[in-house]
Amino acid sequence: MRTALVFGYGQNADGNIDEQTRDRCMKAAELYRSNQVWNIYLTVSASKNGHSMAEKMAEYLVANGVRRESIVIDRRGGNTAGELDVFLSILQFGCGELVLVSTWYHLPRIAWLALWRLGIDQFSLRVAWNHAHFKGDVLVEFLKLTNAILRPRKSSKKFNNAPAIT
Secondary structure, three states: OOEEEEOOOOEOOOOOEOHHHHHHHHHHHHHHHOOOOOEEEEEEOOEEOOEEHHHHHHHHHHHOOOOHHHEEEEEEEOOHHHHHHHHHHHOOOOOOOEEEEEEHHHHHHHHHHHHOOOOHHHEEEEEEOOOOOHHHHHHHHHHHHHHHHHOOOOOOOEOOOOOOOO
């Protein structure tokens, strides 16, 4: 059985997920509809204007063919490493291959963080290609990747309880 984690990215001012987050969710929905994953986890803690990003991602997934009971939400991940750590903390032993879904520029950092937590044969990466804010995202990602390389375990922001929706 394959289980997917979809990494959050951003929300619009009205609280709905932005195009890059939708792209990541669409990739996960495609994997689900083609029976490549059976469950989808959302562990991002962010919220905007009273809307949880994870809940908005779940709404988008359901609207695109994913059964609600196949979606697990645990809003304790405060950053990429935190989202991965929350995901790994709630999985049952022997859940099969883990599929990590994000945008192309984000995957090197995810792969590095996953290698510090899992064996190379325990996960795969799936790419959402359509949307990235090149200058801002790619340049900032270089700094975040450097931090992950230097501090692969200490860079994690994971909350004990889901933060309040703001």
